[in-house]
Amino acid sequence: MILRRISLGIAIALAFAYLLMTPIAAAPVSCAGGTLDFTAISDTPATPPTFNVGQKTTFAAVTTGFVAASHSWAIPGPHLRDYNDDLGTQAGVATPQPWSATPLTVSDLAANTVSLYWKPSPAQSHPANGGPEPRVVSLTVTPTAGGSCTSSATFMIERNATNPDKQPEDFYTSTHRAVGTTNPGFGHVIDEHIYWHQVVGGGTDWRQFLAWHGHFLRRFDEWRTEFGYPRVAPWYPGRPLPTGPDFDHPASLRLAFNPDANRIPSYYTITGGTATDFGGQTKLADYPTVAAFSDSFEGGYHGTVHCNIGPATGGFFATSGPGFGSMCRASSPKDPMFWRWHGFIDALYRNHCKLRSAACASGPDPAADPWMGDNDADIAAVGNVPSPAPRWLSPDIWNRRTQVATDACIPRAPPPDVNTVGGVARDCGSSADHENPVTGATNYLYATLRNSRAKPVRTVYAEVAVYIANASTGLAWPTDFQMLPESRQMITLHLEPGQVTDIGPLPWTPPSPAPSDHWCLYIRVLSVQEAPLVEGASIDTNVANSNSIAWRNLNIVAAGAASQSQFIVRNIRRAEDRLTLQIDVDEPLFKKAPLILRLDESLQRALTEGGARLDGLKATGPGTFAVVAPKARIEGLRLAPRQQGTATLHVDARADAETVGDISVTQSSREAVDGGVTLRVSGKKRR
Numbered sequence: 001m002i003l004r005r006i007s008l009g010i011a012i013a014l015a016f017a018y019l020l021m022t023p024i025a026a027a028p029v030s031c032a033g034g035t036l037d038f039t040a041i042s043d044t045p046a047t048p049p050t051f052n053v054g055q056k057t058t059f060a061a062v063t064t065g066f067v068a069a070s071h072s073w074a075i076p077g078p079h080l081r082d083y084n085d086d087l088g089t090q091a092g093v094a095t096p097q098p099w100s101a102t103p104l105t106v107s108d109l110a111a112n113t114v115s116l117y118w119k120p121s122p123a124q125s126h127p128a129n130g131g132p133e134p135r136v137v138s139l140t141v142t143p144t145a146g147g148s149c150t151s152s153a154t155f156m157i158e159r160n161a162t163n164p165d166k167q168p169e170d171f172y173t174s175t176h177r178a179v180g181t182t183n184p185g186f187g188h189v190i191d192e193h194i195y196w197h198q199v200v201g202g203g204t205d206w207r208q209f210l211a212w213h214g215h216f217l218r219r220f221d222e223w224r225t226e227f228g229y230p231r232v233a234p235w236y237p238g239r240p241l242p243t244g245p246d247f248d249h250p251a252s253l254r255l256a257f258n259p260d261a262n263r264i265p266s267y268y269t270i271t272g273g274t275a276t277d278f279g280g281q282t283k284l285a286d287y288p289t290v291a292a293f294s295d296s297f298e299g300g301y302h303g304t305v306h307c308n309i310g311p312a313t314g315g316f317f318a319t320s321g322p323g324f325g326s327m328c329r330a331s332s333p334k335d336p337m338f339w340r341w342h343g344f345i346d347a348l349y350r351n352h353c354k355l356r357s358a359a360c361a362s363g364p365d366p367a368a369d370p371w372m373g374d375n376d377a378d379i380a381a382v383g384n385v386p387s388p389a390p391r392w393l394s395p396d397i398w399n400r401r402t403q404v405a406t407d408a409c410i411p412r413a414p415p416p417d418v419n420t421v422g423g424v425a426r427d428c429g430s431s432a433d434h435e436n437p438v439t440g441a442t443n444y445l446y447a448t449l450r451n452s453r454a455k456p457v458r459t460v461y462a463e464v465a466v467y468i469a470n471a472s473t474g475l476a477w478p479t480d481f482q483m484l485p486e487s488r489q490m491i492t493l494h495l496e497p498g499q500v501t502d503i504g505p506l507p508w509t510p511p512s513p514a515p516s517d518h519w520c521l522y523i524r525v526l527s528v529q530e531a532p533l534v535e536g537a538s539i540d541t542n543v544a545n546s547n548s549i550a551w552r553n554l555n556i557v558a559a560g561a562a563s564q565s566q567f568i569v570r571n572i573r574r575a576e577d578r579l580t581l582q583i584d585v586d587e588p589l590f591k592k593a594p595l596i597l598r599l600d601e602s603l604q605r606a607l608t609e610g611g612a613r614l615d616g617l618k619a620t621g622p623g624t625f626a627v628v629a630p631k632a633r634i635e636g637l638r639l640a641p642r643q644q645g646t647a648t649l650h651v652d653a654r655a656d657a658e659t660v661g662d663i664s665v666t667q668s669s670r671e672a673v674d675g676g677v678t679l680r681v682s683g684k685k686r687r
C-alpha cells in the first residue's frame with residue numbers, strides 16, 4: 001500500500017515535470033543501421049530550443065538499433081557543471097560555506113547524459129545585455145560495430161529581459177531540488193530559507209536574523225554575477241513597488257501596495273525623530289546591540305512590509321499550494337521584491353553596525369562622499385570645501401506646488417532634464433524648477449544628491465533631513481530650526497560613483513512663516529560612509545565647511561511686478577553685537593527698479609543706539625530708506641544676544657517686465673558672516 005503510494009507520487013511528479021520540461025530532440029541521423037539523436041530538457045519551464053542563462057539543461061543521447069561504445073559531446077560555452085548555493089544552514093556549520101562553481105569535465109562530456117547551467121557570453125552579460133545567441137551542440141558516438149556518427153542541433157541561449165517568469169529569481173530558487181519534491185519551484189534556496197525560519201530562528205552566530213539574511217543576499221548576488229546579471233539594488237518601501245519583468249510576480253501573490261503606509265519608522269533612521277520604540281529609542285544609534293535592533297525590527301517593520309506586499313495565503317512553511325511564493329510566507333524568496341526589501345534591511349544593518357562600531361557580517365562600506373551644491377560656483381567646483389559665498393542659494397533643494405505624477409525627474413537624466421507630465425514642465429534639479437512654498441497648502445520638496453567627487457565609491461544609503469526656519473539673515477543652528485517630520489523619508493540607495501540623483505517628493509504643509517514672509521530651508525545629508533557632521537551655531541560656517549549641508553533662503557518674485565520680501569534680522573551670537581547689513585543689487589535691476597528697505601521699530605532702535613553708519617541708503621521716512629547705490633550698507637545695528645527685528649525689502653519692477661536679477665542681503669557680526677537672504681526677480685512666471 002505504502003509502496004504503491006510512493007510510486008504513484010513519483011509517477012505524478014514525473015508527469016508534472018514532463019509537462020513543464022518539454023524535451024527537444026535533435027534531428028535523428030542514421031547510424032550503424034539504426035539512428036542517433038539526443039534530447040534536451042530542463043527542470044524549469046523552457047521553450048526549446050531556447051534556454052536561459054542559469055537554467056539547468058540536460059542532454060541525453062537517444063540511440064536506436066545499435067549500441068554506442070563511447071560518447072563525445074561538443075557543447076559551446078560558457079557554461080558550468082554546477083555551483084554551490086548552499087550556505088550550510090542545515091548543516092549547522094561554523095561559518096557560511098563559500099560560493100563555488102565547477103566546470104564540466106572531460107568525463108562529463110563522455111557520458112551518455114550531461115547536465116549543465118548556461119552562462120552568458122560577455123556580450124550578453126550586464127551591462128552589455130545582448131540578445132539570444134545560437135550555440136550548436138553536437139553528439140558524436142562510436143558504435144560498437146565501428147565508425148562514428150554525429151548529431152547536431154542549434155540552441156538559443158538568452159538572458160531573458162521581457163518574461164517575468166524567466167528572471168534570475170525564477171531559476172535561482174528552483175534549482176537543486178530535493179528528491180521526491182513535486183513542486184518544481186521548490187528548490188534548495190527556498191528550502192534553506194524555510195529551514196532558517198522553522199528551525200534556526202534568531203540564532204546567535206552568523207545565523208542570526210540580520211547576519212544570515214545578509215549572507216543569503218550575497219549568495220544570490222554571487223549567482224547573479226556568475227550568470228551575467230547585475231547585483232540586486234535595494235528598495236525602500238516608502239517608494240512605490242517597482243514594476244517590470246525584473247520585479248513583477250503573479251497577481252495572486254501580490255496585494256495593492258501603499259508606500260505611505262510602509263515608510264520607515266523614524267527610530268530606524270540615522271537622523272531619528274520624535275516617535276519612540278518600545279525601549280525608548282528615537283534613532284538607530286539608540287539600539288545598544290545588533291540583537292536589540294534585530295529584535296525590534298524583525299517581527300515589526302520587517303514582517304509588516306513582507307505581508308503588505310504578499311497575501312497570507314496557505315501555511316507559513318508550505319512548500320507548494322496557492323500561497324507558495326508569497327512575500328508573507330517562508331517561501332518569499334520566490335518574489336523578486338524579497339531580495340530588494342532585504343537589500344534595504346541589510347543597508348540598515350550596516351548603518352547600525354557603523355553607528356555602534358560593531359563587528360558585523362555586512363559592511364563596513366568604504367568612505368564615500370555624497371554631497372549637495374551650495375550655489376552654482378560650488379557645483380562647478382565639485383563641492384570642494386569651503387564653498388564660495390553666498391551659501392544660501394543652493395539649487396539642490398527646491399519646492400514645487402504640485403507633485404508631478406510618477407516623479408518625472410527620478411531617475412534623473414543628464415541636464416537639461418526637462419520633463420512635462422500632466423502639463424507641468426520641470427527642469428529637473430535646477431533652480432528654475434523651484435516655486436515659493438504656499439502657506440497652508442500641500443507643497444512638495446525635492447533634493448538633488450551628487451556622488452560625483454573623486455572617490456569612486458558607491459553610497460549605499462543616504463538619508464536627508466530637511467529643517468525650516470522663518471527667513472532670516474541671522475539663524476542659529478539648531479535653535480531657530482524645526483525638522484520637517486517626514487523628511488528623513490527622502491532616502492537614496494546605491495548612489496553610484498559619478499551619479500547625480502533627484503529624490504523626493506516630500507509632501508509638506510508650510511505653516512505661516514510670520515514674522516518673515518517665506519521659509520529658509522536647511523538640509524543635511526547623512527550617510528555612515530561619511531564622518532558625522534560637525535555643526536556649530538553658525539549655519540554659514542556649517543554650510544561652508546561641509547558639502548553634506550545645503551541651505552536655501554530665496555524668495556522668488558515675478559518680473560514686471562511690485563513685490564517685497566520680509567525677513568528677520570537677529571543677533572545669533574552670545575554677546576551684544578553691532579551687525580552689518582550689506583545689500584547687493586544686480587546692476588540691470590538697480591537701474592530699472594526702485595528699491596526700498598523698511599526697518600521695524602526694534603531695528604530702528606538698534607540703528608539709533610548703535611550709532612549706525614549708512615552707505616548708499618537715503619532715509620525717506622521713519623525707518624524707510626531708498627537704496628540709492630547697487631552696493632548699500634548699514635553698519636552698526638546694535639542688538640543684544642538673540643534680539644531680533646524685521647526688515648522688508650520692497651522692489652518695484654513694474655517699469656520693465658524684462659528686468660531680472662537678484663537683491664541679496666548679507667548679515668555680518670563681529671565674528672563672521674551670519675547669513676543672508678536673496679530676493680530674486682525672475683523672468684519666469686510664478687517663480
Ligand SMILES: [Cu+2]
Pocket residue numbers: 302306342
Ligand atoms: Cu524577510
